[in-house]
Amino acid sequence: MMKKLLASILAAAMIGTALAGCGGSGSTSSAAPASSAAPASSEAPAASSAPAETPAPAASDLNVGVFYYTFSDVYITSVRTNMDAKLNELGVTFQNYDGNNNQANQLDQINTAITNGCNLLVVNIVETSSPDAAQTACDAAKTAGIPIIFFNREVADDVVNSYENCAFVGTDAAEAGHMQGQMIAEYLLANYDAVDLNKDGAISYVMFKGQEGNAEAEYRTQFAVEDCDKLLAEAGKEPLAFYNAGNASKYLVDQTGAWSSQAATDYMNTILAEYSEANNNMVEMVIANNDGMAEGAIAALQAAGYNNGYDEENNIGKFIPVFGVDAVDSAKEKIQNGQMTGTIMQDAEGMANTITALVSNLNSGAALMDNTSSFNVDAGVAKIRVPYGVYTG
Amino acid sequence: MSNNPGKAIAKQPWDAKRVGNLLLNNALFILMFIAIIYIAIRNPNFIKPASLINIIAQTAAYLPVALGVAGCIVLTGTDLSAGRIVGLTACVSASLLQAVGGANKMWPNIGTLPIPVVILIAILIGAAFGAFNGFFVAKFKLHPFIVTLGTQLIVYTLLLLYVKMGNNNGMAISGLDDSYKTFITGSLFSIAGTPIPNYIWIAVFLTALMWFIWNKTTFGKNMFALGANEEAARVSGVNVIMTTIMVFALAGAMYSITGFIEGARVASNTANTGFNYELDAIAACVIGGVSFVGGIGKIRGIVIGVLLLRLIFIGLNMIGINQDLQYLIKGGIILFACALDMRKYLVKK
Numbered sequence: 001m002m003k004k005l006l007a008s009i010l011a012a013a014m015i016g017t018a019l020a021g022c023g024g025s026g027s028t029s030s031a032a033p034a035s036s037a038a039p040a041s042s043e044a045p046a047a048s049s050a051p052a053e054t055p056a057p058a059a060s061d062l063n064v065g066v067f068y069y070t071f072s073d074v075y076i077t078s079v080r081t082n083m084d085a086k087l088n089e090l091g092v093t094f095q096n097y098d099g100n101n102n103q104a105n106q107l108d109q110i111n112t113a114i115t116n117g118c119n120l121l122v123v124n125i126v127e128t129s130s131p132d133a134a135q136t137a138c139d140a141a142k143t144a145g146i147p148i149i150f151f152n153r154e155v156a157d158d159v160v161n162s163y164e165n166c167a168f169v170g171t172d173a174a175e176a177g178h179m180q181g182q183m184i185a186e187y188l189l190a191n192y193d194a195v196d197l198n199k200d201g202a203i204s205y206v207m208f209k210g211q212e213g214n215a216e217a218e219y220r221t222q223f224a225v226e227d228c229d230k231l232l233a234e235a236g237k238e239p240l241a242f243y244n245a246g247n248a249s250k251y252l253v254d255q256t257g258a259w260s261s262q263a264a265t266d267y268m269n270t271i272l273a274e275y276s277e278a279n280n281n282m283v284e285m286v287i288a289n290n291d292g293m294a295e296g297a298i299a300a301l302q303a304a305g306y307n308n309g310y311d312e313e314n315n316i317g318k319f320i321p322v323f324g325v326d327a328v329d330s331a332k333e334k335i336q337n338g339q340m341t342g343t344i345m346q347d348a349e350g351m352a353n354t355i356t357a358l359v360s361n362l363n364s365g366a367a368l369m370d371n372t373s374s375f376n377v378d379a380g381v382a383k384i385r386v387p388y389g390v391y392t393g
Numbered sequence: 394m395s396n397n398p399g400k401a402i403a404k405q406p407w408d409a410k411r412v413g414n415l416l417l418n419n420a421l422f423i424l425m426f427i428a429i430i431y432i433a434i435r436n437p438n439f440i441k442p443a444s445l446i447n448i449i450a451q452t453a454a455y456l457p458v459a460l461g462v463a464g465c466i467v468l469t470g471t472d473l474s475a476g477r478i479v480g481l482t483a484c485v486s487a488s489l490l491q492a493v494g495g496a497n498k499m500w501p502n503i504g505t506l507p508i509p510v511v512i513l514i515a516i517l518i519g520a521a522f523g524a525f526n527g528f529f530v531a532k533f534k535l536h537p538f539i540v541t542l543g544t545q546l547i548v549y550t551l552l553l554l555y556v557k558m559g560n561n562n563g564m565a566i567s568g569l570d571d572s573y574k575t576f577i578t579g580s581l582f583s584i585a586g587t588p589i590p591n592y593i594w595i596a597v598f599l600t601a602l603m604w605f606i607w608n609k610t611t612f613g614k615n616m617f618a619l620g621a622n623e624e625a626a627r628v629s630g631v632n633v634i635m636t637t638i639m640v641f642a643l644a645g646a647m648y649s650i651t652g653f654i655e656g657a658r659v660a661s662n663t664a665n666t667g668f669n670y671e672l673d674a675i676a677a678c679v680i681g682g683v684s685f686v687g688g689i690g691k692i693r694g695i696v697i698g699v700l701l702l703r704l705i706f707i708g709l710n711m712i713g714i715n716q717d718l719q720y721l722i723k724g725g726i727i728l729f730a731c732a733l734d735m736r737k738y739l740v741k742k
Contacts, residue, residue, distance in 0.1 A: 273438075295565065330497055
């Protein structure tokens with residue numbers, strides 16, 4: 001009897017709190033569009049009953065939710081560090097969320113943030129292989145009448161065009177692959193004979209892919225080799241040869257999909273056990289989708305006596321060229337020490353600056369895409385491209 | 394429940410049923426043998442010394458986690474926090490052993506610590522989290538699945554916070570001191586021109602140590618008694634709480650040694666390091682006959698389980714099989730091995 005009573009009291013209490021919670025969130029969500037109406041300027045949806053004459057909000061009115069696809073990604077963490085600094089500088093309230101590489105999780109976080117009074121979404125979407133997740137996030141923003149900025153991981157044009165207060169800040173996914181291919185070709189044409197260890201006229205290489213089904217991984221894997229081959233052909237050289245002719249896919253992928261160094265180390269150790277200069281079939285070049293995998297491959301190469309950097313007499317010793325993407329600090333250090341060849345710079349600070357420029361537009365009451373003439377904007381869609389750069393030390 | 398089901402039929406004649414049983418009971422070894430022969434025919438490089446040493450080296454790198462988690466499985470539990478503990482201890486070890494003067498040194502003011510000190514710090518961290526797991530399991534009678542699910546998340550937060558500390562800002566921790574790299578990936582001697590990396594010796598030592606602990610100490614016998622039947626163990630005077638805490642702490646110490654090894658072996662440590670290591674380790678244990686029924690398992694089996702998983706990874710790579718199929722093969726072997734394992738006990742009932 002006591003137990004039953006207790007249970008019903010508890011249940012009543014829970015329902016009560018749930019209702020109170022609903023009431024609370026209800027009132028904040030109705031407040032959210034009101035405060036966002038001003039930043040979204042006159043284009044605020046009719047559903048929000050905001051008075052049109054609201055003056056531009058003070059800095060503290062902007063409540064930004066920043067949704068990262070995962071906190072464990074090194075490059076994204078450097079974007080996060082930069083974003084935190086810029087947003088603090090701007091004096092806006094913001095909160096970071098870790099999607100933990102789980103799209104369902106991230107959508108829940110977005111919906112919770114909206115009910116919690118968040119009036120600007122900055123989203124690094126998890127799922128990139130279909131536009132549905134980004135569309136869902138965009139629709140949630142539209143319904144709430146608040147602007148949404150996607151960044152880093154590409155979303156479809158249709159998604160961005162489906163809502164006037166939606167923009168994308170990112171890189172051109174294919175560009176990193178193209179630039180990597182060009183960087184590799186330039187390096188090879190300058191050092192062809194030194195790289196071609198067995199003098200068979202073709203450079204044998206291994207490609208480490210970060211993840212299956214990720215647009216950036218696909219483009220980098222494809223274009224790094226295609227573009228390099230094109231330039232090699234123009235110079236009258238043979239195309240790159242994947243080290244293992246029996247592998248039709250021509251890449252080795254991290255099976256956990258985490259772009260991890262450890263996967264590259266294990267693969268590279270396995271390769272080095274079978275391919276060596278003594279056998280006259282040494283892998284002559286390493287291409288990786290990101291710097292983490294490049295560094296993992298270098299760890300294995302170093303154990304085999306390669307890529308140990310400059311010695312006391314400033315000699316480089318045995319060296320296999322290794323290329324990555326991201327230009328994280330540790331990779332740049334390796335390039336300077338002569339342990340790695342080159343990387344493509346993803347400009348974390350530039351990314352954060354561009355996003356913050358849009359945020360400050362909203363903060364000052366301007367439209368989302370105002371004052372963006374200095375940026376590289378796509379035609380016909382609100383997508384800003386932060387350029388990559390080549391880093392070779 | 395005997396540890397050796399073979400004994401019961403030792404005096405039977407060699408009829409078809411017995412041969413069949415013998416084949417089934419050793420099916421895993423037979424399959425492994427067939428696989429090795431098949432791969433070696435497709436690619437003769439597979440059984441050359443350099444390749445064999447690579448297989449052993451990769452087995453050695455993943456072995457300590459499996460040796461640790463096996464103890465938890467013997468107690469009818471599991472440990473999901475293994476991977477994150479590996480990650481945390483790898484990052485801590487690497488950050489304390491970065492080369493002096495590197496531009497990205499995480500703690501520029503502490504120089505490079507002596508290796509034994511760092512090993513000790515890593516082991517203490519791992520053992521502390523292990524003991525924490527064990528305490529919740531023993532004291533509050535929570536299933537280890539739940540406890541370690543919680544701990545795994547807690548450790549992940551510490552890991553995320555740690556990589557943002559000092560000068561690091563969430564970057565990969567690399568630029569390691571030569572003494573550290575030499576200690577792990579250097580070698581004392583070579584066989585057929587291929588150096589034997591030092592971490593193989595660490596794994597050999599740990600295997601011997603764990604064999605001794607499991608088979609020759611009171612603690613080991615208590616662990617098996619507790620895993621087989623908690624009530625019986627309690628009645629016969631086993632300190633259940635202490636034993637459980639010790640088993641998990643020992644497991645944590647094992648993870649931290651893998652963390653210490655991975656820190657230098659992979660040499661690029663991020664919050665992602667160690668992710669999912671527990672899954673391979675648990676798979677290796679069950680393949681090797683460490684049963685979720687509890688109280689059953691052999692060190693020999695664990696070594697074979699880890700070896701088999703590495704054979705699949707390396708072998709399928711060397712014969713260039715479609716990578717999409719690798720998960721299927723791995724999953725099939727896990728199911729097959731466990732079904733075989735359970736069959737031994739079901740027959741007796």
